[in-house]
Amino acid sequence: MKKLAVLGATGSVGSQTLDIVRRFKDKFDVEVVAASKVSPKLLKVIDEFKPKYVYLKNPEPIEGVEVLSGEEGIKFISSLDIDHFVNAVSGIDGILFTYHILETGKKLATANKESVVCLGGLLKDKFKKVIPLDSEHSAIFQLLQKEKDVDKIYLTSSGGPFLYTDRDEFSSVTPEKALKHPKWSMGQKISIDSATLMNKGLEVIEAHYLFGFPYERIDVVIHPQSIIHGLIQLKDSTILAHLSPTDMRYPILYALFYPERVESNLKKLDLLSIGKLEFLPPDTEKFPLLKVAIEAGKKGGAYPIVLTVADEIAVRKFLLGEISFLDIEDLIISSLEKFNFPEPKSINDVLSIIKEVENYLGGKVC
Numbered sequence: 001m002k003k004l005a006v007l008g009a010t011g012s013v014g015s016q017t018l019d020i021v022r023r024f025k026d027k028f029d030v031e032v033v034a035a036s037k038v039s040p041k042l043l044k045v046i047d048e049f050k051p052k053y054v055y056l057k058n059p060e061p062i063e064g065v066e067v068l069s070g071e072e073g074i075k076f077i078s079s080l081d082i083d084h085f086v087n088a089v090s091g092i093d094g095i096l097f098t099y100h101i102l103e104t105g106k107k108l109a110t111a112n113k114e115s116v117v118c119l120g121g122l123l124k125d126k127f128k129k130v131i132p133l134d135s136e137h138s139a140i141f142q143l144l145q146k147e148k149d150v151d152k153i154y155l156t157s158s159g160g161p162f163l164y165t166d167r168d169e170f171s172s173v174t175p176e177k178a179l180k181h182p183k184w185s186m187g188q189k190i191s192i193d194s195a196t197l198m199n200k201g202l203e204v205i206e207a208h209y210l211f212g213f214p215y216e217r218i219d220v221v222i223h224p225q226s227i228i229h230g231l232i233q234l235k236d237s238t239i240l241a242h243l244s245p246t247d248m249r250y251p252i253l254y255a256l257f258y259p260e261r262v263e264s265n266l267k268k269l270d271l272l273s274i275g276k277l278e279f280l281p282p283d284t285e286k287f288p289l290l291k292v293a294i295e296a297g298k299k300g301g302a303y304p305i306v307l308t309v310a311d312e313i314a315v316r317k318f319l320l321g322e323i324s325f326l327d328i329e330d331l332i333i334s335s336l337e338k339f340n341f342p343e344p345k346s347i348n349d350v351l352s353i354i355k356e357v358e359n360y361l362g363g364k365v366c
């Protein structure tokens, strides 16, 4: 039995991870789960999977389990004899989990892209050991297992809910409309990031750190069907693509069994029902945050951190109705223009940068 820690166990990726565990009950033992708070969903998870430890951002006693909290709790979890950590926490709250797990050298599968983007410059080579859970990065990771002479990586994007909406209409976009993703059912933060294409910008930076590719060799292509998740171009100019249904359980299954591939009873991809696969260029006039994010990634240093914090605060403000959809862009761009921090040399430097951007924008991310 492999011992698992599922961090963010009540969320979209966390629930799908537990669904895979449920399908392979004799292979995995969930020792730790983490969530932000006690909720009916969390209590159900505890009842079903019987973890020894529960980490809570907002701690409360729970009968029958040891409750941990704070950075000490994260350090304790990271020191446990766990075979596989799954970081499915949303947003910058995932940072300290990724940091302490990687510091111990343990196996980490992460969907939490914010921690990769914010810690990539600091932890560099440690990310080479990480197994990606993001569908695009899992696709590239799988393709890179067999091919070494790769010229270019392509990440695909569905284009989000506003692919076919004029930018003129963006001023009237409500949270409700922006949360309606055409292809994926996801948590709120990533859904809004998908509507602005910031998600794809963060993913380009994530790919840069995970695979060590320079930005010039990472490209984005809009693929509305979301069936191809990643492509690699080889030195002979041929391209290999990775296809799977639009369902996070495929990359999760791969990560949990890596390097083995196992039979699953998940639905098989039916090519004939898909019919056509389209590819379009990203429109960075309409979705400027894609370009802004890649530029921040290229500048490096603290810029990816400022970008990520500003985005998370802006998304929260938008969801609360405090700012408009287009204001998200303004908050992010003004934050990137305002700050020019020196390159962070420690986790404390990263946390101080986060605090300063929080103070500037009047919001909190962790």
Ligand SMILES: NC(=O)c1ccc[n+]([C@@H]2O[C@H](COP(=O)([O-])OP(=O)(O)OC[C@H]3O[C@@H](n4cnc5c(N)ncnc54)[C@H](OP(=O)(O)O)[C@@H]3O)[C@@H](O)[C@H]2O)c1
Residues within 6 Å of the ligand: 007, 008, 009, 010, 011, 012, 013, 014, 034, 035, 036, 037, 038, 039, 055, 056, 057, 087, 088, 089, 090, 091, 093, 094, 111, 112, 113, 114, 133, 134, 135, 184, 185, 186, 187, 188, 189, 190, 248
């Ligand atoms: N959803 C997808 O399909 C998808 C695909 C690719 C990548 N990702 C990435 O995966 C991550 C998770 O996304 P999601 O959509 O699954 O988010 P989500 O549905 O909002 O779930 C977030 C999870 O994190 C927990 N959480 C939040 N703050 C925490 C903290 N400080 N400590 C412990 N747990 C905490 C939440 O607990 P509560 O329920 O108690 O609040 C919940 O379990 C994000 O970085 C996202 O970009 C998601």
